[in-house]
Amino acid sequence: MPPIRRYEEIAAHYRRLIQDGDLSPGDSLPPLRKVCDEFSVAMATANRAFQLLKSEGLTEATSEGTVVAARPDVAVTGAARLKHLERTGSTRFPGETSSNHWHGLRSVADPLIAELLGVEPHDEIVIRRRVHHREGGPSTFDSSYIHVRALGPVEELLGEGPMERFWQEIYKERTGRELIKSPERRTARIISQTELEALGIDMPADRTAAVLVVVNVFHDEEGPLEVWEDVYPPGAWQVDTE
Template sequence: MPGEKTFTKIAGHFRERIMSGELGPGDRLPTNREIAGNWQTAAATVSRALQALQVEGYIRTTPRGTFVADDPVWTLTPKDRLERVQRVRSFLADGETSRVTAAELVKPPLYVADLLDLEAGDQVIRREWLAGRGKTRTVFAVTWYPAPFAVLVPDLLNTSPGRNHGLTARILEATGRTITHARDDMHARQADAREASALALPVGAPVLAGVHRWSDDEGVIEYGEWCLPPRFTIGYEYTP
């Protein structure tokens, strides 16, 4: 339906402007009438789009108008992060920073060895990091890479936060590989002690946990495990 298509485009337009930092916390959105005029659509379509953004935590509405939420409870999906790697060479959102708590060569757990198709005794790169915006912690993650990547990109074993955000782009450049397949899986569960400490939550607090696998015909390029604080919203569009 044309109305449904416009609804998703309007929501996506403002979602992207907020995620990119073009619209910051407290910024005012145009009125519903202005949006309807700019998009040449019905006011009801605009209302549906803004209602979706409000449910997702991006905006708040008051009698004075519609504003970007002061402390938006959203973060990027793995799909969003990969798109940013391809577009701006960083997997962090604008305004998002990261802190690396571990970067090492380790003997992987069996499931990681299987995913990366490793032989017995092979090592793997394990990076553990936390991202946030201001005082808000947005994601805690562990990412795994084949050990030979460390020779091509030595910063994979560097804990400096300034080197973290561009590593995926640098791996692709150094290896000459291209991510051709990506998959995300998610489930809700309770935070363990390590995750709770990183996200400043009580042990056992509810979190949305997930994994992503980015690969090509040669195998997995990056495998990531991550979890989000309670009430955080992530989402992405797809074409049915």
């Protein structure tokens, strides 16, 4: 992996502040000269970092300087959600809510999910689904496909309603096993009727739309344990924060 360049480090610093809610829409970023002093970089480096944030839709230039944008089309990635968990202990960002929680034991119908989870098509797995809503941004439809062996240490996976803690944290506490995340995968496909309904999108029956799909796979020493799939609504895009 190539080394992270200084302007990328600076952009990542302010991106985290924006995502964690320390900088809200309309808040000003420091003047470039102050950024140069704080990070000991040249003006061109600081300016390149600010241009990167602007290209991601996170900031905008005004007569008063650079401010945090409303971000109406930028959605949260699964990787960003996990990084936020490491920093704050929560998978939810400031102002974020969730709805349409569903969970149950079902046979896995998608052959790709079966392959990634290391099971046979139509084997029984745990499926947990929810819709995340974030003020000023698009909702995302998230699905977790979990190997049934996780039910031994974390029987709460089939409990009523959303879990109070991220289930992987409970699993690690009770088993002593570390979970490793594979590189994030991104693809696009046609949105399904289930996803349209979950995201509250009203689309004529004779029309279709493509959606961005981001997949993270988690393993422990026995093999794949969870496939986490994020589906972003048509027109939404996400920023790579890893």
